[in-house]
């Protein structure tokens with residue numbers, strides 16, 4: 284398995300109440316990645332961390348690191364705080380699409396495999412706020428245009444139920460799949476964020492498989508939360524069996540992209556936090572690899588649920 288991290292978490296972060304960790308520039312963040320056991324993938328936020336493509340690629344090469352993805356941020360600019368790709372203002376939408384296209388140019392220049400975009404600010408806070416009909420049509424149009432541009436760099440869309448809008452437009456994996464079906468471009472996929480999927484009351488393993496069965500690709504973000512909010516906790520710290528099941532099915536489908544960490548150390552020691560995350564993610568992956576998949580699938584086909592529960596107790600929980 285390949286593990287990486289969204290390096291935005293490796294500097295100073297803040298929420299509504301507190302600031303966490305110390306500021307770091309891109310070079311310092313990349314140095315931290317090299318201190319985390321088993322990490323060599325980097326998801327970098329475009330355009331805020333990326334800089335000159337040749338120089339940034341050299342910074343990664345010097346450290347033996349690889350681009351896992353380019354994360355195009357279409358929510359930070361002041362005009363995009365209330366939304367970007369689904370906004371009524373055509374020029375606001377056009378500038379957001381242009382940003383994703385530039386992100387693809389950047390990904391191509393540095394040799395990153397794909398771009399991912401989480402349209403967090405697109406949605407609504409109160410009822411009777413947005414025109415659902417127009418905003419959905421705009422999303423199909425804007426993401427469709429971004430997907431069509433340089434399709435050799437696929438566009439992945441990351442759903443999330445809530446935050447920064449109280450109700451995000453792409454509030455579940457199913458909604459992302461509906462959008463991708465409407466767009467109809469096979470060079471697209473879903474960024475399946477474990478915690479986002481849990482917050483949307485989904486089962487990440489099931490939604491990963493459903494996405495592939497729907498004809499779209501999957502890219503995984505690892506973390507955990509309490510399902511009420513997107514806390515970006517370390518992997519399997521709340522939902523161990525879901526984590527095992529995700530790894531079981533990731534192996535079943537032959538997942539070969541990075542498992543990119545989308546977890547925030549907040550109050551914990553940074554390097555220790557990511558080492559524990561790396562350890563449990565690798566450990567669960569190894570545990571899942573030891574399970575006899577053919578046996579599990581056969582028992583499912585035979586509807587032998589009692590035996591399956593016994594196997595989970597013995598082989599996964601080990602009790």
Ligand SMILES: [Mn+2]
Pocket residue numbers: 441476504545
């Ligand atoms: Mn994520």
